[in-house]
Amino acid sequence: MNDLPMDTPHMQPPQPAVSIIIPVYNLEQYLDATLESVERQTFADFEAIVVDDGSKDGTRAVACRHAERDPRIIVVHKENGGVARARETALGRARGRYITFLDGDDLFEPEMLQRLVEAIERSACDIVCCDYKRISSSYEAPVRSGRTGEMSGMEFLEALLCNEVWGGLWGKLYRRALFGEGIRHYPLRLWQDAAVNIQIFCHNPRVCFIDYVGYGYVQRAGSSNHSRLDFDYCRLYCETLAAELRRHDAELAGRADYFATLNTLRVYLTYLCKSRSPWVGDSALACDLRRDVARFRQEVRRHYSAVRLALLTLDRRRALRPLVVLIVTLLRWRKSLERRLSR
Known part of the structure; x- marks a missing residue:
């Protein structure tokens, strides 16, 4: 048997290309499908940071079960503080060159990461956006932005503030440097995503769009968007x-x-x-x-x-x-x- 170095427990694994931020709270019945969609990615060089925001149901057990079988999945437990604080916690631990977000009840298409990484690496852009589809119990419907090519951050900010582009953090791949110390994570009940994106786009990053429906937005009655x-x-x-x-x-x-x-x-x-x-x-x-x-x-x-x-x-x-x-x-x-x- 080969002896391992004495400092093996303290050695860091290689830096992943992508950090996937997944905040979860009381999503036991959805999280299995969400994490399975992560595990099925054709692009394998990622870490998925699941932040359990003080769930009261079996969410934590579901996340830990996936982490036991896939070392790329990291589970962090914290007291309940809301989705903004959960994302802030995950960003503090993220090591990837790129950041993407996935809500704990939503889904990635199998080529989601591959398409986004290929697009950002062949361009001079800081953010890549894909299309998404709405998923309900009775139908699935793609939602296409109708945009291709590149935009400046100022153009995107103006479009976001007029609801011409989706303001969510999900469905996008960001360069890690965009989430610097100046970003404030407000513990707001609604539209927290837009509050973060607005700060990012004030710095005028380059944005590009790809014609690909990569994100599955699951509509459920208990979500904050229906409050x-x-x-x-x-x-x-x-x-x-x-x-x-x-x-x-x-x-x-x-x-x-x-x-x-x-x-x-x-x-x-x-x-x-x-x-x-x-x-x-x-x-x-x-x-x-x-x-x-x-x-x-x-x-x-x-x-x-x-x-x-x-x-x-x-x-x-x-x-x-x-x-x-x-x-x-x-x-x-x-x-x-x-x-x-x-x-």
């Missing part, structure tokens, strides 16, 4: 992101106010599109938003249709709330029909 959207949270989120954008005002060439207006408009229209949301058209946020949209009218019109901007105007009057709800309902029906036709 109730209240106005106080919208106001908190807008204030938080406005302060973050102001922190990067120099990198944004003095245009932090414009980007903050786009973000607030995006959030406010999302609130309006929840037809049961109470009327808040006379709130300070709504009044300030109408003023700022008028200030940047020409640029805002490049990204928003006249119908959607009309919602902001109509919502000024409580008596017109029924008309706002009607328009929102028609827009929702149209979007639903488009999704069905795309399947």
Whole structure:
């Protein structure tokens, strides 16, 4: 039998090309499929860091079972602190040259990592984005960005703040250096991904898109995206992101106010599109938003249709709330029909 060196327990394995960040909380019934999709990757040079954020069910046991049979899977346990803190913990341990994210109830297609790594290594880009598909109990439907080629970080930031590109961390491969000490991980209830991406894109990285549906976004009733959207949270989120954008005002060439207006408009229209949301058209946020949209009218019109901007105007009057709800309902029906036709 060969004797191992005395310091073997302290030796680090070779640096992997990719670190996969997987935050999990009470996902026992989904995590098996998620980690199996990781293990099936045709690109094998990765580490998968699963952060169990204080789960109360059998999530931890599922993760440990996979780690026992695949040394590339690393399980970290911590007290519950939310997905932002879980990702921050994983990033502190990540060793890969590249970073990608996977939610604990979602799936990778088998060639996901291979396609993204090949794309980033043959380009001068810092981030590569792929398309994704929505997965429910009754259907699967690809969602394509319709974009190919490259964009600047400023172009991507503007598109993100207008919902023209998906703001999630998943479905992207990042160079590790983008997650420096200046990145703040806000423990927000919704849209934490966009809060991180907005900071990253303020540094104007190069972004490219590939025509490949590599990520499976599993829609489930209990996810945070289906939770109730209240106005106080919208106001908190807008204030938080406005302060973050102001922190990067120099990198944004003095245009932090414009980007903050786009973000607030995006959030406010999302609130309006929840037809049961109470009327808040006379709130300070709504009044300030109408003023700022008028200030940047020409640029805002490049990204928003006249119908959607009309919602902001109509919502000024409580008596017109029924008309706002009607328009929102028609827009929702149209979007639903488009999704069905795309399947």
